[in-house]
Amino acid sequence: MxxxxxxxxxxxxxxxxxxxxxxxxxxxxxxxxxxxxxxxxxxxxxxxxxxxxxxxxxxxxxxxxxxxxxxxxxxxxxxxxxxxxxxxxxxxxxxxxxxxxxxxxxxxxxxxxxxxxxxxxxxxxxxxxxxxxxxxxxxxxxxxxxxxxxxxxxNCDWDHTYEYIAYREQNVWGTLRSVDKTSIHKADMETYPATWDTVDCANDLIVCVPHSPDPVLFGIRGKSVEDVTHAAGFIESEPIERSVVYRTNQGTDMHLIHATGISNIKEMHSYIIEGTVSRAPETIQGGHVILSMRDSKGDEIDCAAYEPTKNFRALVRKLIEGDEIVVYGSVGGNTLNIEKIQIRSLAAKSETQNPVCPSCKKRMKSAGVGQGYRCKKCKTKADSAVSIEVERDLEIGLYEVPPSARRHLAKPLVRMGVQDFELFPSR
Ligand SMILES: [Zn+2]
Missing domain, CATH: 3.30.70.2200 (Alpha-Beta Plaits)
Incomplete structure (x- = not known):
């Protein structure tokens, strides 16, 4: 049964x-x-x-x-x-x-x-x-x-991972959990990448210990029963009432649907969508970063890296109009909540600068509104500013939100082989 x-x-x-x-x-x-x-x-x-x-x-x-x-x-x-x-x-x-x-x-x-x-x-x-x-x-x-x-x-043929969950004794439910932080870091160091999401190194957070008043003391996620059990063995904590290893669809991206176009996406569904940045990222109140992307048919959607994604937002802020991206995430309130982003190609970024004086090689100064540029010393002139291409401080590749902001179902990059990078045929 x-x-x-x-x-x-x-x-x-x-x-x-x-x-x-x-x-x-x-x-x-x-x-x-x-x-x-x-x-x-x-x-x-x-x-x-x-x-x-x-x-x-x-x-x-x-x-x-x-x-x-x-x-x-x-x-x-x-x-x-x-x-x-x-x-x-x-x-x-x-x-x-x-x-x-x-x-x-x-x-x-x-x-x-x-x-x-x-x-x-x-x-x-x-x-x-x-x-x-x-x-x-x-x-x-x-x-x-x-x-x-x-x-x-x-139907057990779905992609799966494992989680070892340790439960607290009933008399301490609702009180502060006592788990030794150093031992958690040791568990991570000894078993990563066979386990993941135990700690969030970039943001210095412990991820495997919840803060809610439920009976869970900690949960270790990983690729096999042996790996999660081995990792749990390093953790020093208050007494554990019982523990269980579950087979789970956590970390599999099972919730994501390959979207054929932005016009087909629905609220409360999760997608992988390909497109081009059509409006550069903007940081709004609350620290959320929002950009727009456009697909090949010209339809657009806002994509968000919300405040809890912490350091991931710095990456998203570097995108500019014209960058080709593939976004993974859920749609709510007409906005796609980014879980992962693949940067496929970078648009050329240019900056305008004052022209250089041909004689003394120093930058010319503005001669006033609509007056062009000049070098006072050499009496040289130029009509307009020059546009020069600047290097992008960004690499193409696949990026994810930190473990502390990861959805249970989101597949961590540590589980993704090279074949996953080629989700869409190159154009
Ligand atoms: Zn000069």
């Missing part, structure tokens, strides 16, 4: 993965957990998501399915943040039977849950149609992620 769970947490506490961790231990009484649990990130632009828009799936081999279902439901009832307005848990139980239609339908639903915007009614209808036992609480929004996570478990 596959159990899918979603939306049990709130901004004030809990975490759907903690509920999953508890169930993994407690369900041992009724069966055998047959594969790693899944931690699935869904469409990151959905506004009613609680925090990271994560759902989980557990695969259990059991001959007591009713007991498994009853226990899971009772744990959701006792642990979910039911009082929070935005917490709307859902749980589904996909029975163990070779059912090609279920596998296919849930696989498709999973893909849409990552890239598209789905309705609660659609999820309820699908569960009924496929005859999947399910239970929803309040408005039942969690059914969407619960079904999607099961779809991911039934």
């Amino acid at each position: 596959i159990i899918g769970i979603d939306d049990t947490d709130s901004r004030d506490g809990m975490c759907t993965t903690y509920l999953c961790a508890v169930l993994l231990d407690e369900l041992e009484e009724y069966g055998t957990i047959t594969s790693l649990p899944l931690l699935m990130r869904l469409n990151p632009t959905i506004p009613y998501k609680t925090r990271g828009n994560a759902s989980v799936a557990i695969n259990i081999d059991t001959d007591q399915p009713q007991k498994v279902m009853d226990h899971a439901i009772s744990r959701i009832e006792s642990l979910a943040e039911m009082a929070s307005e935005t917490t709307n848990p859902g749980v589904v139980f996909v029975p163990d039977k070779d059912h090609e239609r279920t596998r296919h339908a849930l696989g498709e639903f999973f893909n849409r849950a990552v890239t598209d915007v789905l309705s609660i009614d659609g999820a309820k209808e699908l569960a009924r149609d496929l005859d999947i036992p399910h239970k929803s609480f309040k408005n039942g929004r969690g059914l969407i992620g619960a079904l999607a996570a099961c779809g991911a478990m039934l």
Whole structure:
């Protein structure tokens, strides 16, 4: 049986993965957990998501399915943040039977849950149609992620990474976390690039320890179970209640759709779009950097490097009109929020300067508005300023926001091989 769970947490506490961790231990009484649990990130632009828009799936081999279902439901009832307005848990139980239609339908639903915007009614209808036992609480929004996570478990051929999550003992939830900073840096140094997003070196931030009041103590992301477990072993901290390694679609860019043109893009979807800078970057109030890009058909969109992207903004500010770029990110409020940017070619940048005197080789001075330029000493004259090409302080290549600003689903460059740089054929 596959159990899918979603939306049990709130901004004030809990975490759907903690509920999953508890169930993994407690369900041992009724069966055998047959594969790693899944931690699935869904469409990151959905506004009613609680925090990271994560759902989980557990695969259990059991001959007591009713007991498994009853226990899971009772744990959701006792642990979910039911009082929070935005917490709307859902749980589904996909029975163990070779059912090609279920596998296919849930696989498709999973893909849409990552890239598209789905309705609660659609999820309820699908569960009924496929005859999947399910239970929803309040408005039942969690059914969407619960079904999607099961779809991911039934169709395991997607790109994936791993995360080791350590959980705090209950009596300290909501208090300041005690994790030794030096040991976190050591974990990073010893295991990067097989692990990533543990620290943000450029901005001197610890990324793997959350600040929210939920039960997570730290999470280590990496490319294999061994790598994340090895890295976690370096970390010195307060006592850990339990830990789990998840298989996850984090760091895969699964949310991105190759856009054929700016006219086709939709709000609350995420894209890879090719174009040319049509309006140079501008820093607006709040420190956000905004530029416009135009595609080959002449359509335009604003692209933003928001304040939390910190040092990434300095890179974006160096772009000028005419630079050819490929932008990766989500669309909201008619603006594309940049997660990664590929700079494909640089436009020539020129500066106007006063002309040089042919006699003394010094720069001439302006002779007054509309009067051209002159060298007082040599009595030489010139009509206009000269334009000279200046070197660009920018290299072509692929760039990303720092780990502290990275979306769960965004694929870090450390995972990207050379083939990913050639997303579009060269012109
Ligand atoms: Zn002169």
